[in-house]
Amino acid sequence: MTERYDAIIIGSGPAGSQAAAELGRRNWKVAIIEEDGFGGTCPLRGCNPKKIMAAVTEFVTKNAQLQGAGLVSDTRIDWKELIQYKRKFIEPVPKAKEKSLRQQGVETIHGKASFVNDKTIRVAGRELMSEKILIATGAKPAKLPIDGLEHLATSDDFLELETLPKRLIFIGGGYISFEFAHIAARSGADVTILQRGDRVLEGFEHDFVDILVKESEKIGIRVECGQSAKRVEKVDGGYKVITETGDTEAEWEGDLVIAAAGRSPNIDELNLEDAKVKYDKSGIIVNPFMQSTTNPYVYSAGDVASTGAPQLTPIAGYDASVVIENWIRGNERKTVYQDIPSVVFTYPALGEVGMSVAEAKEKGSRVKINEYDLSNWFSYKIVNDQAARAKVIINRATGEILGAHIISGEADQLINMFALCIQLKIKAEDIRKVIYAFPSPGSDMQSLTAE
Ligand SMILES: Cc1cc2nc3c(=O)[nH]c(=O)nc-3n(C[C@H](O)[C@H](O)[C@H](O)COP(=O)(O)OP(=O)(O)OC[C@H]3O[C@@H](n4cnc5c(N)ncnc54)[C@H](O)[C@@H]3O)c2cc1C
Numbered sequence: 001m002t003e004r005y006d007a008i009i010i011g012s013g014p015a016g017s018q019a020a021a022e023l024g025r026r027n028w029k030v031a032i033i034e035e036d037g038f039g040g041t042c043p044l045r046g047c048n049p050k051k052i053m054a055a056v057t058e059f060v061t062k063n064a065q066l067q068g069a070g071l072v073s074d075t076r077i078d079w080k081e082l083i084q085y086k087r088k089f090i091e092p093v094p095k096a097k098e099k100s101l102r103q104q105g106v107e108t109i110h111g112k113a114s115f116v117n118d119k120t121i122r123v124a125g126r127e128l129m130s131e132k133i134l135i136a137t138g139a140k141p142a143k144l145p146i147d148g149l150e151h152l153a154t155s156d157d158f159l160e161l162e163t164l165p166k167r168l169i170f171i172g173g174g175y176i177s178f179e180f181a182h183i184a185a186r187s188g189a190d191v192t193i194l195q196r197g198d199r200v201l202e203g204f205e206h207d208f209v210d211i212l213v214k215e216s217e218k219i220g221i222r223v224e225c226g227q228s229a230k231r232v233e234k235v236d237g238g239y240k241v242i243t244e245t246g247d248t249e250a251e252w253e254g255d256l257v258i259a260a261a262g263r264s265p266n267i268d269e270l271n272l273e274d275a276k277v278k279y280d281k282s283g284i285i286v287n288p289f290m291q292s293t294t295n296p297y298v299y300s301a302g303d304v305a306s307t308g309a310p311q312l313t314p315i316a317g318y319d320a321s322v323v324i325e326n327w328i329r330g331n332e333r334k335t336v337y338q339d340i341p342s343v344v345f346t347y348p349a350l351g352e353v354g355m356s357v358a359e360a361k362e363k364g365s366r367v368k369i370n371e372y373d374l375s376n377w378f379s380y381k382i383v384n385d386q387a388a389r390a391k392v393i394i395n396r397a398t399g400e401i402l403g404a405h406i407i408s409g410e411a412d413q414l415i416n417m418f419a420l421c422i423q424l425k426i427k428a429e430d431i432r433k434v435i436y437a438f439p440s441p442g443s444d445m446q447s448l449t450a451e
């Protein structure tokens with residue numbers, strides 16, 4: 001027997017959970033299907049566990065920076081205890097998430113969902129039907145087109161390591177490699193990052209990335225560019241990664257090799273052909289209302305949607321809010337991906353929002369680019385944060401902030417302040433009028449927005 005629902009949500013990550021909870025609160029008959037733990041990647045295998053481990057391990061560097069300043073403790077990481085500490089936060093999440101969804105009137109179903117036809121889903125021996133189906137199945141580590149894939153570990157594996165291997169290799173020089181390399185290096189591992197292109201963290205300001213690379217090298221991380229991974233082999237006592245670098249090959253040995261070369265959409269097992277849902281290598285093809293271009297009953301949100309937006313938790317939530325509004329009112333709201341803040345949670349952290357300096361330079365005299373070495377500013381000097389820098393881009397005619405780029409121990413907080421100013425179009429002159437708590441990195445907003 002086919003059971004009918006007002007809406008069916010596949011995947012309980014930030015996108016799916018937000019959509020389901022909102023519909024449950026509105027008394028829709030809604031089911032959410034999850035094949036793993038409720039909550040999805042961000043709280044279980046992504047942002048949150050990573051941030052817990054980063055928040056602890058960065059004290060190794062903070063401590064080292066303050067030797068000779070009155071601090072006499074020696075900070076070392078006990079990996080087993082670190083993993084236990086992380087688990088204390090993460091393990092209760094799936095149960096709590098499922099309970100909270102149920103309390104909001106959502107039916108939670110455990111199992112792998114796949115389509116039977118354009119509006120019917122099969123899961124756990126049941127068939128569910130709806131004319132509103134949300135695919136919010138997220139993404140998984142991309143399969144590298146190389147031999148020896150079976151020897152590769154993933155970010156999920158890293159977050160559950162009972163002991164930290166001595167030598168770690170990360171393939172890919174993006175967010176995950178840098179964040180995890182910082183955690184591992186501060187916990188005592190020898191870490192190498194192998195990046196195929198000329199540059200790591202490609203989207204960020206090059207000179208700030210160079211500073212981050214130097215800071216990473218200071219804690220023992222090797223960053224090797226121009227190294228495209230070709231194969232991985234098992235060798236005595238570990239693994240060997242063979243990279244191609246121009247016409248030659250290079251070899252890198254480690255005890256564990258982690259693939260962090262991007263993430264691909266979770267679509268393989270959804271039976272999208274029978275659902276008449278078109279997709280490409282980035283995921284479900286949607287129109288600006290987040291509706292499948294080939295099946296009107298199906299919408300998509302988050303990492304699995306092929307929108308060109310970055311794979312970030314706030315985007316997943318934003319997509320879900322657009323879908324819900326369109327389901328409630330009919331297709332009215334389109335997605336606009338603009339001025340999205342992003343932070344690499346290393347120490348120092350690297351953050352950006354809005355226009356890049358290269359884009360600003362193309363605009364010539366119409367924009368002002370403020371560049372600051374913050375290392376001598378009070379908040380940074382007192383903690384010996386020598387890497388601290390900022391760039392702020394201002395529209396000369398309107399005084400609006402167009403972009404901000406920050407590297408420092410405070411970049412995550414400050415970049416959010418700039419995101420607020422940019423998204424709400426607050427003018428530099430008004431930002432300077434605010435009375436800020438002092439002394440604090442936030443109170444620097446007055447100097448950072450000088451016109
Ligand atoms: C290591 C790491 C660190 C990250 N750090 C950050 C960060 O600091 N900040 C940030 O903004 N973003 C971060 N991200 C990205 C962020 O986690 C994702 O953008 C976000 O989780 C996407 O949400 P989603 O709902 O689209 O998908 P997901 O959170 O991936 O949820 C999808 C869910 O669908 C389920 N599912 C898949 N297929 C099926 C099926 N057929 N049937 C039933 N269920 C299914 C999955 O099990 C999963 O639970 C990080 C990602 C990783 C991997």
Ligand SMILES: NC(=O)c1ccc[n+]([C@@H]2O[C@H](COP(=O)([O-])OP(=O)(O)OC[C@H]3O[C@@H](n4cnc5c(N)ncnc54)[C@H](O)[C@@H]3O)[C@@H](O)[C@H]2O)c1
Nearest residue numbers: 172173174175176177195196228229260261262263311343
């Ligand atoms: N702080 C955050 O917000 C955060 C943290 C982690 C992950 N994420 C999200 O998850 C996504 C995936 O993260 P990621 O680090 O896996 O991907 P990424 O896209 O950030 O970086 C992957 C890197 O791997 C390189 N690469 C690809 N193939 C390679 C090969 N054969 N050899 C060597 N290098 C190769 C790419 O050139 C790229 O620089 C991110 O794009 C981001 O959207 C966000």
